[in-house]
Amino acid sequence: MNVFAYDNTFEGLLTLVFESYQRKHFPDEILSGEGSQPVLFASTNTIETDERKAERVWNGIVKHSSEENAHRIYRVFLADMPDTPMLVLKYIRLIIDSNKNEETNFSEPVVVEFNKLHQKVCKEAHRINGFVRFQKTVEGSYYASFAPIYDVLPLCIPHFRDRFADQQWIIYDLKRNYGFWYDLKNVSRVVFDDLKVNPQNGQLHSSLLADDEKLFQQLWRQYYHSICIQERKNDKVHRQLLPQRFWKYLPEKGFLSL
Amino acid sequence: MISETSLEKLEILAGAAKYDVSCASSGTQRSNTKGGIGNASAWGICHSFAEDGRCISLLKIMLSNFCIYDCAYCINRKSNDIPRTSFTPEEIANLTIEFYRRNYIEGLFLSSGVLRNPDYTMERMVTVAKLLRTEHKYNGYIHLKAIPGASEQLIADAGRWADRLSVNIEIPTENNLKILAPDKDFKSVLEPMKIISNNITESKEERKKHRGAPLFSPSGQSTQLIIGATNDTDHTILKLSSALYSKRDLKRVYYSGYIPVNSYDSRLPALNTPPLRREHRLYQADWLLRFYGFKANEIVNAENPNLDLELDPKVTWALRNPHLFPVDINKADPLMLLRIPGIGTHSVQLILLARKHTRLNSSHLQKMGVLMKRARFFITCNELRSQNVQELKPEIVRQLLLEKKAIGTDGAVQLKLFNPVMLALR
Ligand code: SF4
Numbered sequence: 001m002n003v004f005a006y007d008n009t010f011e012g013l014l015t016l017v018f019e020s021y022q023r024k025h026f027p028d029e030i031l032s033g034e035g036s037q038p039v040l041f042a043s044t045n046t047i048e049t050d051e052r053k054a055e056r057v058w059n060g061i062v063k064h065s066s067e068e069n070a071h072r073i074y075r076v077f078l079a080d081m082p083d084t085p086m087l088v089l090k091y092i093r094l095i096i097d098s099n100k101n102e103e104t105n106f107s108e109p110v111v112v113e114f115n116k117l118h119q120k121v122c123k124e125a126h127r128i129n130g131f132v133r134f135q136k137t138v139e140g141s142y143y144a145s146f147a148p149i150y151d152v153l154p155l156c157i158p159h160f161r162d163r164f165a166d167q168q169w170i171i172y173d174l175k176r177n178y179g180f181w182y183d184l185k186n187v188s189r190v191v192f193d194d195l196k197v198n199p200q201n202g203q204l205h206s207s208l209l210a211d212d213e214k215l216f217q218q219l220w221r222q223y224y225h226s227i228c229i230q231e232r233k234n235d236k237v238h239r240q241l242l243p244q245r246f247w248k249y250l251p252e253k254g255f256l257s258l
Numbered sequence: 259m260i261s262e263t264s265l266e267k268l269e270i271l272a273g274a275a276k277y278d279v280s281c282a283s284s285g286t287q288r289s290n291t292k293g294g295i296g297n298a299s300a301w302g303i304c305h306s307f308a309e310d311g312r313c314i315s316l317l318k319i320m321l322s323n324f325c326i327y328d329c330a331y332c333i334n335r336k337s338n339d340i341p342r343t344s345f346t347p348e349e350i351a352n353l354t355i356e357f358y359r360r361n362y363i364e365g366l367f368l369s370s371g372v373l374r375n376p377d378y379t380m381e382r383m384v385t386v387a388k389l390l391r392t393e394h395k396y397n398g399y400i401h402l403k404a405i406p407g408a409s410e411q412l413i414a415d416a417g418r419w420a421d422r423l424s425v426n427i428e429i430p431t432e433n434n435l436k437i438l439a440p441d442k443d444f445k446s447v448l449e450p451m452k453i454i455s456n457n458i459t460e461s462k463e464e465r466k467k468h469r470g471a472p473l474f475s476p477s478g479q480s481t482q483l484i485i486g487a488t489n490d491t492d493h494t495i496l497k498l499s500s501a502l503y504s505k506r507d508l509k510r511v512y513y514s515g516y517i518p519v520n521s522y523d524s525r526l527p528a529l530n531t532p533p534l535r536r537e538h539r540l541y542q543a544d545w546l547l548r549f550y551g552f553k554a555n556e557i558v559n560a561e562n563p564n565l566d567l568e569l570d571p572k573v574t575w576a577l578r579n580p581h582l583f584p585v586d587i588n589k590a591d592p593l594m595l596l597r598i599p600g601i602g603t604h605s606v607q608l609i610l611l612a613r614k615h616t617r618l619n620s621s622h623l624q625k626m627g628v629l630m631k632r633a634r635f636f637i638t639c640n641e642l643r644s645q646n647v648q649e650l651k652p653e654i655v656r657q658l659l660l661e662k663k664a665i666g667t668d669g670a671v672q673l674k675l676f677n678p679v680m681l682a683l684r
Contacts (some may be wrong), residue, residue: 100615102615104611104612104614104615105612105615105616106608106611106612106615106622106625106626107612107615107616107618107622109625112625112626126303129303130303130304130305130306130361131305131306132361133360133361133362134359134360134361135360136359136360142359142360144361162289162290162297163290163295163296163297163398164295164359164361165290165293165294165295166293166294166295166395167295167359212260212356215260215261215262216260216356216357216360218265219260219264219265219268219353219356219357220357220360220362222265222268222269222272223268223272223317223319223357224306224308224314226268226269226272226273226276227272227273227275227276227308227314227318228276228308228309228310228312229276229277229308229310229312229517230310231517231531231532232310232311232312232517232532232534233309233310234309234310234311235309236311237311238307238308238309238310238311241304241307241311241313242306242307250306252306
């Protein structure tokens with residue numbers, strides 16, 4: 001059995017694709033990150049990430065399909081599921097091995113599966129754009145935490161950067177323990193070791209919150225309840241559109257008593 | 259300013275605004291300005307969902323629920339004895355900004371009861387929008403309700419600051435409007451619509467000549483019709499919508515199933531539940547008008563004045579026109595593909611792309627999101643064996659498409675087993 005390991009970065013995965021082509025054999029299994037368990041009785045090839053090799057694969061994808069397709073591959077990579085790297089590899093092989101553009105060939109199962117996952121990732125990113133809730137801090141900056149199922153924060157940042165250009169903010173992924181910080185000029189990646197956040201609801205410790213923060217959360221919660229038309233209550237649709245996994249981070253869904 | 263006392267005001271004034279159904283915040287794309295806050299994103303974002311399943315995108319609120327008018331269908335009519343209050347323009351602007359900065363909302367949707375007179379009210383609403391745009395440097399979304407009877411100048415001002423203006427028609431025919439809203443007539447609603455529409459066209463023309471010309475309600479205008487408060491047919495309603503789309507260039511017509519808020523008023527029908535299914539069918543029909551190239555009289559007409567509540571209007575249309583089917587998926591032009599029941603705009607796009615690569619069969623279609631249960635009666639493609647609407651006859655296909663709902667009580671299932679329809683399937 002042929003096992004490849006890479007460092008869980010997108011460049012790393014593209015390098016892995018490059019190496020597979022060069023060695024003329026493809027992995028049966030891909031291990032990502034340092035923490036993953038080596039498979040018994042199999043020798044593992046560890047791939048060194050190499051930006052030039054990654055770039056050649058990127059360019060190859062663009063040449064055989066389109067730039068948008070290369071970006072789509074990046075977004076699918078962010079799905080960050082155990083079998084994502086294998087799907088991405090299969091998809092890239094299909095694209096590169098054909099002399100036609102296969103990206104719209106929906107009669108290929110890989111293309112269908114790839115596009116389904118792509119849609120899910122985009123949907124999650126879109127949801128995060130809507131469901132992120134900032135808390136105003138004593139210093140006047142804004143903090144939000146979340147735990148998206150896919151690693152979509154990188155996709156959301158341009159939107160927040162444009163929209164909230166005149167306020168400092170941090171958006172933090174509690175599941176993956178990293179976030180982005182905007183300081184009115186640049187956005188940078190941050191990791192906190194001693195984050196004073198309640199993991200149950202993503203709320204900062206109350207000593208860190210601005211004086212009127214609780215009031216506005218209350219107002220928002222009041223608004224949320226007042227706007228609902230009781231005669232039209234529809235729990236099924238409600239839960240479909242606002243899945244329960246998001247609730248704990250939303251002030252309107254009730255970690256504050258009115 | 260905003261304090262604990264605002265909680266009560268918010269409760270009253272959000273509660274008073276909740277019957278206005280429009281929630282869309284899409285249609286404008288505006289980047290943030292330097293040093294400013296906010297942008298409007300073209301696709302619209304839902305920030306939450308209320309327990310009734312509706313998208314919460316905007317702070318939908320009334321400036322005041324005092325009103326000098328007495329519309330029969332409205333909770334805020336002057337003859338109702340309810341708690342009343344008002345926000346100041348500053349309070350609304352503040353609340354909007356604070357909510358916006360926390361990413362609770364996409365923007366503001368402001369309406370109001372009529373205070374003193376239409377112009378006085380409209381002026382206060384325009385003040386809110388102006389405060390947001392100038393003092394707060396706010397570039398997010400603003401939707402203002404135009405007050406029926408407000409002056410042309412004030413409506414022009416409103417359009418300068420807002421992304422969208424709307425005037426609610428509420429009652430689809432003039433006669434019924436007069437009966438239910440004695441203070442209003444069609445002119446008082448249609449006139450502002452015309453002013454808005456002219457201003458929008460003018461601004462678009464100007465902007466073609468020089469790009470710096472001011473925008474006017476860049477995301478267009480919309481309106482709302484109440485469904486089921488009067489005896490107006492779906493034919494009347496959809497004819498009106500279709501005229502509004504083509505002649506007044508409306509972006510959306512919203513349909514709101516009548517909720518008996520004033521059940522004591524004998525001019526209104528006694529309903530136990532709002533007509534949600536009819537509302538849903540009207541929205542489907544509205545989609546057919548806007549995205550599927552249908553004409554209103556193809557969907558409803560003098561012989562069939564109301565939509566079939568049991569079936570999607572596209573299915574109903576197809577069953578009335580069996581001679582146009584089956585359609586060959588691998589050859590048909592896009593407009594005809596759009597008319598096949600069970601196939602949506604997204605699937606049509608995928609079909610058009612994919613059929614360049616291969617001849618499509620039913621399993622391809624299924625993967626592309628086509629509802630084969632429905633579509634199979636109306637198409638031909640590679641390897642599809644089921645009988646089509648011509649062979650089976652429309653009445654039978656109708657029964658088959660209703661099948662799913664009929665199953666549920668055991669009696670119904672028993673009966674179905676011996677139904678000739680089932681035999682026709684084999
Ligand atoms: S004018 Fe508006 S707020 Fe006043 S009663 Fe009529 S519908 Fe209600």
